[in-house]
Amino acid sequence: MRRSKISELLxxxxxxxxxxxxxxxxxxxxxxxxxxxxxxxxxxxxxxxVVVEGDVLSLLETTExxxxxxVKVEGAVVESLGKGQKYEIKASYVExxxxxxxxxxxxxxxxxxxxFLRDIAHLRPRTNTFGAMSRVRxxxxxxxxxxxQKHGFQYIQTPMITASDAEGAGSMFRVxxxxxxxxxxxxxxxDLSEDFFGKSxxxxxxxxxxxxxxxxxxxxxYTFGPTFxxxxxxxxxxxxxxxxxxxxVAFCDLNGLADLAEDFLKNVFAEVIDRCPDDMxxxxxxxxxxxxxTLESIINSDFERITYSDAIAMLKRSEQAFEYPVExxxxxxxxxxxxxxxxxxxxxxVVTDYPKEIKAFYMRLNEDDKTVAAMDVLVPRIGExxxxxxxxxxxxxxxxxxxxxxxxxxxxxxxxxxxxxxxxEHAGFGLGFERTxxxxxxxxxxxxxxxxxxxxxxxxx
RNA sequence: UCCCCAGUAGCUCAGUGGUAGAGCAAUCGGCUGUUAACCGAUCGGUCGUUGGUUCGAGUCCAACCUGGGGAGCCA
Numbered sequence: 001m002r003r004s005k006i007s008e009l010l011x012x013x014x015x016x017x018x019x020x021x022x023x024x025x026x027x028x029x030x031x032x033x034x035x036x037x038x039x040x041x042x043x044x045x046x047x048x049x050v051v052v053e054g055d056v057l058s059l060l061e062t063t064e065x066x067x068x069x070x071v072k073v074e075g076a077v078v079e080s081l082g083k084g085q086k087y088e089i090k091a092s093y094v095e096x097x098x099x100x101x102x103x104x105x106x107x108x109x110x111x112x113x114x115x116f117l118r119d120i121a122h123l124r125p126r127t128n129t130f131g132a133m134s135r136v137r138x139x140x141x142x143x144x145x146x147x148x149q150k151h152g153f154q155y156i157q158t159p160m161i162t163a164s165d166a167e168g169a170g171s172m173f174r175v176x177x178x179x180x181x182x183x184x185x186x187x188x189x190x191d192l193s194e195d196f197f198g199k200s201x202x203x204x205x206x207x208x209x210x211x212x213x214x215x216x217x218x219x220x221x222y223t224f225g226p227t228f229x230x231x232x233x234x235x236x237x238x239x240x241x242x243x244x245x246x247x248x249v250a251f252c253d254l255n256g257l258a259d260l261a262e263d264f265l266k267n268v269f270a271e272v273i274d275r276c277p278d279d280m281x282x283x284x285x286x287x288x289x290x291x292x293x294t295l296e297s298i299i300n301s302d303f304e305r306i307t308y309s310d311a312i313a314m315l316k317r318s319e320q321a322f323e324y325p326v327e328x329x330x331x332x333x334x335x336x337x338x339x340x341x342x343x344x345x346x347x348x349x350v351v352t353d354y355p356k357e358i359k360a361f362y363m364r365l366n367e368d369d370k371t372v373a374a375m376d377v378l379v380p381r382i383g384e385x386x387x388x389x390x391x392x393x394x395x396x397x398x399x400x401x402x403x404x405x406x407x408x409x410x411x412x413x414x415x416x417x418x419x420x421x422x423x424x425e426h427a428g429f430g431l432g433f434e435r436t437x438x439x440x441x442x443x444x445x446x447x448x449x450x451x452x453x454x455x456x457x458x459x460x461x
Numbered sequence: 462u463c464c465c466c467a468g469u470a471g472c473u474c475a476g477u478g479g480u481a482g483a484g485c486a487a488u489c490g491g492c493u494g495u496u497a498a499c500c501g502a503u504c505g506g507u508c509g510u511u512g513g514u515u516c517g518a519g520u521c522c523a524a525c526c527u528g529g530g531g532a533g534c535c536a
Contacts, residue, residue: 026497027496027497027498028498029494029495029496029498029499030492030495030498031491031492031493031494031495031498031499032491032492032493033492033493034493034494034495035495036494036495036496036498038496038497049495049496051494051495053493053494067486080494081494082494082495082496083495083496084495084496085496102486102487102488103471103487103488104471104487105471106471106472107472108471108472108485108486108487108497109485109486109497110472110473110485110486110497111472111473111497112472112473113472113473115528115529116472116473118528119528171534206536227536229534229535229536231462231533231534231535232462232534233462233533233534233535234462235530235531235532235533235534235535236529236530236531237535237536238534238535238536239536242536243536244536245536323532324532333532333533334531334532334533335532382536383535383536384535384536385536386536387535387536430535430536431536432535432536433536434536435536436536444530445529457527
């Protein structure tokens with residue numbers, strides 16, 4: 001008999017037919033002559049209740065029938081006599097595939113703290129929360145690809161190893177094949193010409209520069225891949241390894257980019273709500289009772305757009321007691337961003353045109369000569385979910401800015417070439433995938449929206 | 462990296478300088494339809510580690526380790 005996923009079974013359920021179901025037991029209720037098994041296979045949030053009685057039960061080693069064991073069940077789908085489920089399986093055959101010694105199986109049929117579950121990341125996908133997280137993450141990734149594919153973007157695989165040591169987005173992990181206990185040296189310093197790439201190499205902090213290359217050849221592209229930051233960040237919204245989505249659009253200015261960001265986010269949110277209603281309802285009930293209503297209102301309203309200068313003026317007028325000063329030229333702090341998006345405006349805010357001194361060299365210089373065409377998309381609770389800009393496409397302006405930033409032009413010869421040959425207006429942004437999932441689910445800690453989080457001092461599993 | 466908080470049974474927690482506790486889990490028994498099943502009994506501890514104060518430390522102090530919250534860096 002073909003195995004049915006519990007999800008298909010519950011969708012198509014009507015009584016009477018025979019099915020084969022495999023999965024893991026969540027809990028057993030046994031009254032001696034009849035036992036109820038809650039079986040879950042991860043295809044959906046819901047368990048299927050399996051009723052075992054008579055000979056089928058007496059043939060089973062009931063001490064092995066416990067939370068965590070895996071089973072194969074054959075039986076008829078019948079209307080349930082009990083409350084709580086419409087259908088159940090009346091078992092004609094039950095086989096225990098793999099036992100799970102209840103003396104030491106860590107998961108119990110009760111709620112565990114997220115902190116405890118992080119220590120057993122190999123088992124936490126078997127919980128409701130992480131099953132739901134896995135399905136939502138999957139649906140979100142699919143929605144992202146779908147959105148771009150529908151809009152004519154090409155998916156570009158940018159390299160994970162980069163030899164340019166100054167991409168400007170924070171400290172990097174070194175990649176080396178040198179023997180650390182015996183590093184070859186020349187003149188007292190490590191001789192990197194002996195290393196695999198013949199020079200220093202690092203894990204990428206962004207696929208942007210390479211994405212720009214393809215945008216200026218095939219127009220609209222996006223990357224979606226792992227990204228690495230070696231910062232010693234210990235917060236609920238930072239990871240050392242995370243997934244980033246980076247569209248890069250040719251013939252597009254900052255306004256067009258903000259339009260894209262808004263339309264993109266709304267579509268992804270709507271798609272996930274549509275595809276994972278049960279999982280989203282679960283997060284809404286147990287983690288943040290406002291998450292669904294917040295997403296719905298975002299989908300159905302326009303993002304607020306303000307300039308950095310407007311933001312500074314708003315913050316000054318607010319008469320809020322901020323810990324950090326509000327002054328034109330200073331970067332917005334978390335507390336300022338949260339005030340804007342949570343208190344003052346109450347929905348996503350796109351802040352644009354930041355002072356050039358606090359933004360990266362590749363962002364396009366505005367007419368005023370003081371600000372650059374940068375944008376941050378801020379959302380309640382998470383803060384910055386998207387950071388992007390229109391890119392500087394003018395060769396002379398770009399080299400001036402690189403010099404101001406004290407950068408080595410020679411290192412970026414290929415990036416500068418793009419401005420020499422057929423340069424065009426273009427823009428792009430980076431979206432933190434985990435921050436997006438975090439925002440959608442209402443999960444407090446980013447470590448709980450990625451299967452295996454990497455943070456300082458933590459690379460188990 | 463900085464500031465604050467926490468660490469007691471497998472899990473979640475109580476314990477206010479004087480005999481180590483509860484619920485759940487586990488184990489054994491009971492129960493013919495349960496819903497984190499229920500009922501009875503049993504088992505369960507280097508109180509994060511090291512040092513100090515004290516007649517006496519789970520409790521007070523110090524350092525370290527681990528975790529959490531916030532900040533910075535950013536997505």
